[in-house]
Amino acid sequence: MNNRQKEIIHMLLNDTRPHLVVRDIALHFNCSEKTIRNDLDEINRDLAQVSNARLVRKPGFGVTLDMTEQDKSEIAAWLLQSTKSKEQETGEERLIAVAYQLLMETKPITIQELADKHYTSKSVIKKDLDSLREWLDKRDLSVVSKQKVGVLIEGKERDKRSALSKLSQLTGEAGQAFIKDRFAAHELDIVTRELKQLELDAQLAFTDEALDNLLIHTLLMIRRTKLKQPIKFSEQEKIIVREKPEFRRIEVFIRKLERLFAVRFPENEAAYLTAHILGGKIRSRARIETAEPGTDTAAETAEARGLAETLIRKMSALTWVDFGKDEVLMEGLRIHLYSTLNRLSYGLTVSNPMLQDIKKMYPYMFDMVISATKELSVGYPFAIPEEEAAYLTLHFQAAVERLSQPAEEMKTVVTVCHMGVGMSQILRSKLERKFPELQVLDSVRKADLVGYLANHTVDFIISTIPLEHVNTPSITVSPLLEAGEVQKITDFIGKLDHGSGHTDHAGSIISSYTQPSLVFPRLAINHRFELIELLANRLAEQGFVEQDYAHQALLRERLSSTTIGGGIAIPHGDPKLIRTSRIAVATLEEPLDWQEEKVSIVFMLALAPQEQEMMKKLFQRLSLLSEQPSTIERMVRAETPEELLGSL
Known part of the structure; x- marks a missing residue:
């Protein structure tokens, strides 16, 4: 909202008169009555996102706020938060706020209004919209600009909610925190409590991550329903979902929310939430193993x-x-x-x-x-x-790490991992491999930790999230247990078993599979597909791969970007099309946009299927190379193929 709209809300909150006349408000701000009416429309939309309060307009009387004392306190807190200095707002914070507003809006909003709201220029907002267009396009949504009307996001409601739930992809973990901040504390508490009760009643066991995602989807369901933006679910989908036992539980859950939030949810919302429940990552096999035959x-x-x-x-x-x-x-x-x-x-x-x-x-x-x-x-x-x-x-x-580790007696440890079965298993395997003295008894949710410790004795806890109010010694690490954290755990327990490393490095492996005619320093290329095609065609021209290798490499790239961090990409095609194993190498004059990252060095890999062991080793070495910025810088500066290979 702009400053005038905020002041109008202050007037409505604090004026002792039962109604405010639109003409008087317009005179106060020295603007037209039409402008004030437009302001009131936007205020009403914004209020729907933070409270149950509504503007009521009575012909012949004026406008007033229909609200409870709780609504009044929520609106006041919201205004206080929104008046923080916009000069302190980062580009990422602005981008996510613009994305959220456009995804929530049901009517167009002008670029000038967005610029005023964020105390910035129209050109900055236009750049934000350009960034959002590519991100939204991948989600089947489009930013539509209508001259003299404004900007609007068009697409299915299902896709809009999906994008809202994934705003964290724009700015990292701040995205979900941003969504939660759009709701009052008591709303978060109510939905969290009811979700945990649902989990208990339905005998489910979701990961912390899955519960958090369900919380976000439920909050968005409440907000979007209040804005009269219902989800669409096909009749065939509803027939399938209605047969699930979870659907009956969700109906009870939905009815509770209706009473608590004074809103009526269509059946489609129950079906959609059931689908999310069914797709939620679970930690326990109970639901799967108790399935009755024939169901x-x-x-x-x-x-x-x-x-x-x-x-x-x-x-x-x-x-x-x-x-x-x-x-x-x-x-x-x-x-x-x-x-x-x-x-x-x-x-x-x-x-x-x-x-x-x-x-x-x-x-x-x-x-x-x-x-x-x-x-x-x-x-x-x-x-x-x-x-x-x-x-x-x-x-x-x-x-792989389990199959390569010896079985032996270890110290007792429990891990707390919020990312689900796969992540907890890889953390466990890494710990047991790098620390032979450790025996990981189990991986539990943070919510279940106190109960687990009451029945089990462990030496200490290794957690991927901070723990409070736990007497057992604990240490916090990332789920992937990165290299620096090995030393962190070493310091924590006082000992570490160092494994022997490979003597091969990326340079020696690459040198054995390439030659100067396949090395291209400082290319000027505008698109990653153009570069992939160029390198693959050079391999084909020299007889190392079939002509179709370039096409297959492009298909592989469209499946998933082949960047590995550190400005490196490793595109490759179908191994069946390789005649002789080779690697083509290119560096770029200017870093190239490669979906999520900027890339400066490209290794076009063509390693035959029978060389799997060497391919494993090469991938490992290239992964290590991505963490060596000085080596990468030397390669990018190299002017000749020989100098480039010598810099590895």
Whole structure:
């Protein structure tokens, strides 16, 4: 809101008269009555997002606020928060605020109004809109500018809510905090309490991440329903969902919310929320294992098991690792894929805040999963997105580390991991491999920790989120247990078993697979697809790959970006089209936009299937290279192929 609109609200809150006349307000601000009426329309929309208060206009009397004392305090707190200095607002904060407002608006808003609200220029807002266009386009939403009317986001309500729930992808973890800040504390408390009761009644066991996502979706459902923006759910989808036992639980849950928030939800909202419940990541196999034969849940369980078995076979063939020996992997995949199938069947998306970190830390395993899931998607009306592939990568990476570690007696430790089964398993495997003296008894949710400690004795806790009011010693680490945190844990427990590293480095491996005719320093290229095609065609011209390799490399890139961090990308095509293993290398005069990142160095990989072990080693070395900015800088400065290779 602009300052005039805020002052109008102050007048409505504090004026002792029962009604304010629009003409008097216009005279006070020295503007037209039409301007004030437009202001009142926007105020009414904004009030709907923070309280149950409503503007009431009575012909012949004026305008007043219909509100309770609680509404009044909520509005006052909201105004206080919104009057903080806009000079302190960062570009990221402004971008997410603009995205939120446009996604919430039901009518166009002008660029000037957005600029006034954020105390900035129209040109800055236009740049924000350009950034949002690409992000929204991936979510089947479009920013539409109508001359003399304003800007509006067009698309399905389902896609708008999905985008709102994923604002964290614009600015990191701040996105979900931003959404929660749009609601009053008591609203958050009510929905959180009712979700936990739903979890208990339905005998579910969601991850902390899944519960947080359900909280966001429920809050958005309440707000969007109040704004008269209902979700659309096809009759066929509703028929399927109504047969689920969770649907009856959700109906009870919805009725409670109706009483608590004074709003009436259409049946579509219950169906949509049920789909989210079915697609929620669970920690427990109870719901799956108690499915009665002949029911839909039993069929979905069998389908998830079949999918897990097929994926394990494909991954074993691709990596030459016998994943079938790992029962923990089978169990984890079965539970994860049960939720994945539900999510994708109902068109629900999943966010993965660790996506880029997983791609960077485990590029080889991620690439193998992308290849396996591409084949796996055949026969389904959906493709498995890279966010899901990244979660599956964690399951397989954890299995690799389990299969390579010795079984021995260890100290007792419990982990608290908020990211679900896959992440907790990989954290557990990393801990046990890097610290042979540790025995991880279990991974529990933060909410369940006190009860767990009451029945188990552990030496200390390793948590991915800060813990309060816990007497047992604890240490906080990232879910992927990055290199610096190994030393952190070492200091914490007083000892660390160092594993022997490989003597090979990226330079020696690459040098054995390339030659000056495949090295291109300081290219001037405008698009990543152009560069991929150029490098693949050079490989084909010199007889190392088939002519179709470039096309397949572009298809692979469209599945998931091949950036691994540090300004490095590693595009590659179908291994079946490789005649002789080779690597083409290019550096860029100016960093190139590569979806999520800027890229300065590109390794076009063409390693034949029989060289899987070398490919694993190369992916590991390139991942390490991405953390060596001085080496990358030397490579980018190199003027000749020989100098470039010598700088590795």
